[in-house]
Amino acid sequence: MPHVAADPAIAPAVPRFLNAGETALVVEFGETVDPAINDRVLALDAALRADPPAGTREFVPTYRSLMIHYDPLQIDRQTLVGLVHKALAVPAARTALAANWIIPCCYDSGFGEDIEEVAQLLKITPGDLIARHTAATYRIYMYGFAPGQIYLGGLPEALAISRRPAPRPPHQPGAVLIGGGLCVITNFAMPTGWYVIGRTPERLYAVARADAFLFQAGDNLRFEAIDAATFLALEQRVASGEIVARKSAA
Template identity: 35%
Template sequence: MIEDKVRLEFMGDQALLLRLPEDVSIETGEALDRLLSLRAALLREFEGVRGIEDIIIGYRSVAVYARFEDVAPEDLLARARRAIQGSGGAPVASTRPGAVVTLPVVYGGSFGPDLDEVAERAGLSPQDVIRLHQEAVYRVAMVGFSPGFAYLIGLPEPLRVPRRETPRSRVEQGSVGIAGFQTGVYSFATPGGWQIIGRTPVALFDVRRSSPSLLAPGDEVRFEAVTEEEYHGGFGAYT
């Protein structure tokens, strides 16, 4: 059983990390399914326990952040082991069940400067790249790199092109990129090496929201092609 192979290790005096074995696939969503169930089991096990600050999913791991002055490391280990053994029940869809997010995107041009290169690498027309990208349904595997940046799995096989050989020093906020089996949206203007095929006006991170990050592990995401006029016209339904 995979549950018997989960490795536990402390991250200094800040957290306990539960790591899945390397043969559990990230690309197919197997790792995400296991981690969502494991996180749900951890939440049940640690409910009401003083000192637990957060339980966060990574690509192949889940971390229990805790104040060790309030909860003993030995207690963390014991409870985590019980959670592991109890995590094999009904699958968990998301950290926020039922969340489905549609993001409007202007593809190509100055908004997606790598669209033509991606099309050439894939042996497709730019229109086919756009069609394939927006027809797929993606799942958020994890949030990281910068606040609100979600790594999305489910990219169609023909669009799986490598990162740029030379990263850009600045990728604009809202840029939609692809790299390998992933797609994602830059939540802030940062350096980046993904192939940029479009841009969305929707804020992926906003401290004024009750949940600042728009996306969370397990959420489903769809992309919808829009015009530049629609992009500049505002998206009340999306924001």
């Protein structure tokens, strides 16, 4: 996959260094949801993880910034900033490692609980909504909010819908949500201000699995529509420890 050069207006060459207290440094590459900005976040994350500076504790990539947790009694801010600049000079290798996933999703009304409501709001048919949702390729920008929950970019414009004015009751684990122009796959039952359009039998987090967390930020993902019977069969296989999402060549 060719590396897209970031628009300097959106992603300045030099990131901003913001303080989140004396134990966390935010390296901010931009303020928008943009694959080029996220590429730079993930490249820095990969470079730092490959050779973590002494005194750093944890790196948290998000859409547009990397939060570095550190112990200021072991490494001072200025030294850390210097090491970040050094890491930024290393050519990025992360994008070459991005995996392409296909994940099963059931859109039937018992699973995509809000699909009729969303279709009405968007003035399309539920069938059209499903067709558009499965046709798109999504980028996993980040995990966030709850264990295993991933935020996806690449939702088609026709499916862009604002978040709900007020939260709806808790969804099921595995619920696929849309809202605010983005798509989310959940892993825990939670109330949400987004719309539930489907549900995957896959578990993005399973503690007993060798890879407790299935995906890496930067991976690409597509949804494959399945019926209720297939959902139940796959759910059983997942319960026995199997991974039912699969990697594709492209």
